[in-house]
Amino acid sequence: MESSSAERNPILKDVGQQVIYYGGDDGLHETEEETVQLNVYKRSLGERYFFKYIKKMHLFFLLVISLTVMVYMSFATPLPLSFNYDKINTIISFGDSYTTRYLDMKSLSYACRNCTSAGGPNWVIYLTDTTNWISWDFAYNSAPINNNIVNQAPTVIDVSTQVRDLYPKIFVSPTEEISDIVASKYKDMMRTPESTLTTIWVGINDIDLTYDYADTDALDSKIMQAYQVLIDELINEGVHQFMLINVPPIDRAPMWHNTRNENLIRSRVRGYNEKLKIMIEGLKKGHPKDTFFEYDAWSYFNMLMDNPKPYNMTDIDTFCPDWAHPEENNCKPIEEYFWLNDLHPTFHVHELLAKDIQRYLRSQ
Known part of the structure; x- marks a missing residue:
C-alpha cells in the first residue's frame, strides 16, 4: 500500500x-x-x-x-656595525703633519719615535702607547684632501694619494713581502673590520692654501665632495669604522694670531668645520651599517688655550725659536708652550689630545 x-x-x-x-x-x-x-x-x-x-x-x-x-x-636594511672600544687592535690614519709618522712603505717601519711635527711623540703614538693598538699611519706633511683642488705642490702626498695608492699597497693588493710583514704584526690576533678604527684629520692645509679665495663656500663644498668620495672608496674596500677630526682653531696659532688675517682664518675654519659636520651626517644616512665619529679638536684646543694652567702650560701665544735647545734661547721648558712653532702644537698638547680622544672613544 x-x-x-x-x-x-x-x-x-x-x-x-x-x-x-x-x-x-x-x-x-x-x-x-x-x-x-x-x-x-x-x-x-x-x-x-x-x-x-x-x-x-x-x-x-x-x-x-x-x-x-x-x-x-x-x-x-643593514644594522649598524656596533663599535666596541675594547675590541679595537688597529688604528689606520690618514692626514697631514699633525698625524704623520713618516711610514716607510718598503719596510713598513717609522723613522723614529720623535720624528713628528710635535717635537716628540704625536697623538697617534701616545694613543698606541696606552692601548697597544697596531698603527698604520699613511699621513704626510702638508697634505690637503686633494692637491689639484687647492693648488698644492704635486710632490705632496695628499690624502687622495694616501687612500688610493698607499693604503692598497698594504691592505688591498700587497706583495708577498708586504703580506708577510703585516702578518708578523698580528701573530696572536686577527685584524677585522670590527677591530679597526680608521681616522682622517685633514683640512689645515686646505684652509692655509685658500684662505683668501673669493668663494670659499663653493670651494669647501668641492673639498667635501672629494673627501666623501675617498670615504666611499674605503668603505668599498671593507673599512667600516671612521673617526673624522675637524680643524683646530689655527687662527690662534702664531702664524695667524694678531695678524690682519686672523678673523678671516677663524671664519674659514668655522665654515670648513660646518661643512664637515654636514658631510658626516650625510655619511651616517647613506651608510647606516657603518660607524662615523666626529672628534671635535676645535673645541678641545680652545678649551686648553682658554684654561692652560691646570695642564701646566704658561704660553699659548708664542713659541721657542729653537725648541730643541730652549735653554740656549732663554725659553721656558717646551712642555709649557702650547705651540712648538708657528702652526704645530707641542708633544705635550698631543699627549693631552690622545688622552681626550681615548676618553671620547670609550664613551661611544
Missing part, C-alpha cells in the same frame, strides 16, 4: 519554505519543484563553504607575504 503524502518522513526542512519528504518503502519521491529547491540549497551551501575557504586562503597569503617582507627587510 502506498504511503500518502501525509505519511512521508520529513528528513530536510527549510528549503525555500518547503518540506521535502522521503518515502518509506517506495524510495525517493520528488517533484520537479522539490528537485530544484534541493539544488538551490546545495549550491547555496557550497557557495558559503567556498567563500569561507577563499577568506581563509586570503588571510593565509597575507600572512605569508608579511613574513616574507619582514625577512627581506631584515637583510635589506
